[in-house]
Amino acid sequence: MTPVQRRRLVWVLLVLLASGLATTLVAFALQRNIAYLYTPSEVLRGEHGTQSNFRLGGMVVKGSFQRAEGSLDAHFVVTDGDATLPVSTSRILPDMFREDSAVVALGRLQDGVFVADEVLAKHDENYIPKEVADKMGKAHTKHDVPMPAVETR
Structure with missing residues (x-):
């Protein structure tokens, strides 16, 4: 092998x-930042495993929203129609956050309460994000409970 070939090699x-x-390095970075979506039923069954951060999707239970006067701390309950999970956050909620509408929260489970670092909401109470609708639809077909009309975009 000549020196030029050796250098090229x-x-x-x-x-x-x-x-x-x-x-x-990119694979490890992406793996740490991936947040899977789970419904309250899946979280209570322990399907989220040992993940520290994950997304919780479902509907905000009507009458469950509470906020202390002069504070950003908010508490509400999310349901998928089969199970409910309390959620707390100290972040600003989106303007479109409403009871009885779809919500996706990013955070972690702590002592049976989902602590949300970020809450996403949609503007129309008839809209449910496709991922949430699919998961809620699967849960309802298992128990033969009718699903409300869902508009996907």
């Missing part, structure tokens, strides 16, 4: 090693 090996290292 070293460069190719270094590029392959660097590419492999970069791919591995």
Whole structure:
């Protein structure tokens, strides 16, 4: 092997090693930042596993929203029609947050209460995010409970 060929081989090996290292780092970063969506029933069954952060999706139970005067601390209950899970947050809620409407919250489970770092809500009470509708639909077909009309966009 000539010195030029040897130099090229070293460069190719270094590029392959660097590419492999970069791919591995990106994969680890993405894996840590992925947040799966679960319904209250799935969370209570323990399907969320040991994930520290995940998304909770469902409908806000009518009459469950509570907020202390002069505070951002809010408490409400989310349901998928089969189970309910209390949610608390100290963040600003979106303007479109309403009771009896779809919500997706990103956070963690702590002592049986979902502590939300971020709450997402949609503007129309007839709209349920497709992921939530699919999961709630599966839960209701298992128990033969009719699902409300769902509009997907």
